[in-house]
Amino acid sequence: MTRKSMLVRRTLQGCMRMKGQATVRKRALTVDDLHTVINHYHQTSQHDDLLFIAMLLTGFFALLRLGELTFPDNPALRNWKKVTRRETVKVSDTQYEFLLPGHKADRFFEGNRIIIMAKCFGHQPLHHFSQHLQSRDTLHPTSSALWLTKGGRIPTRSFFIKRLRQFFANDVAGQSMRAGGATALAEHGVPPSIIQASGRWASDAFLIYIRKNPTLLQGLLHANARNHVQDIQDDI
Numbered sequence: 001m002t003r004k005s006m007l008v009r010r011t012l013q014g015c016m017r018m019k020g021q022a023t024v025r026k027r028a029l030t031v032d033d034l035h036t037v038i039n040h041y042h043q044t045s046q047h048d049d050l051l052f053i054a055m056l057l058t059g060f061f062a063l064l065r066l067g068e069l070t071f072p073d074n075p076a077l078r079n080w081k082k083v084t085r086r087e088t089v090k091v092s093d094t095q096y097e098f099l100l101p102g103h104k105a106d107r108f109f110e111g112n113r114i115i116i117m118a119k120c121f122g123h124q125p126l127h128h129f130s131q132h133l134q135s136r137d138t139l140h141p142t143s144s145a146l147w148l149t150k151g152g153r154i155p156t157r158s159f160f161i162k163r164l165r166q167f168f169a170n171d172v173a174g175q176s177m178r179a180g181g182a183t184a185l186a187e188h189g190v191p192p193s194i195i196q197a198s199g200r201w202a203s204d205a206f207l208i209y210i211r212k213n214p215t216l217l218q219g220l221l222h223a224n225a226r227n228h229v230q231d232i233q234d235d236i
Contacts, residue, residue, distance in 0.1 A: 066174025
């Protein structure tokens with residue numbers, strides 16, 4: 001009971017104010033950052049390049065954790081139950097989808113169906129995913145995992161981060177995809193409840209991923225709402 005006393009609580013609060021340091025988070029990727037990477041690889045036919053682009057766009061627009069796309073560098077931490085399977089992929093003219101196996105927010109281990117539209121915020125994730133899929137099926141037609149390198153191995157975290165470092169400084173990391181995707185959705189007027197569901201967050205902790213000043217975001221939401229109303233009036 002002592003630790004719950006008013007004196008102890010206020011002492012700890014005072015220590016945190018005196019000694020506490022602000023949390024340093026990685027910068028969120030932007031839609032323009034994606035253009036930088038895609039423009040660099042626009043003429044490539046190398047499988048690992050196509051893999052990286054497909055992973056980057058899928059992670060950004062599906063709000064995926066890097067660990068949901070890659071294996072840990074430490075072999076002891078790898079879990080094949082969390083590997084996305086090629087057989088779960090469905091591709092149409094308007095979207096592509098796959099089953100994401102159980103993750104840390106999936107309390108019943110049911111997995112989630114991930115759906116990504118063909119065109120998102122000026123990008124064409126379906127085009128790049130299809131390029132990767134064709135290359136992957138040609139090289140490894142009998143393998144079960146969806147994400148595979150040219151050598152037939154599941155990409156590791158270091159595989160992805162090493163390529164990311166070719167374009168961005170250390171302030172960008174794996175979580176930058178998830179933060180960037182959430183921020184982009186907020187900027188385009190998507191309601192917080194939809195962002196939370198899309199990112200499979202069990203609580204409102206997803207708000208820390210939206211890397212914009214709240215006042216600015218509120219203005220963006222109102223601006224998008226006004227534009228939407230104006231579009232409806234113009235159609236009428």
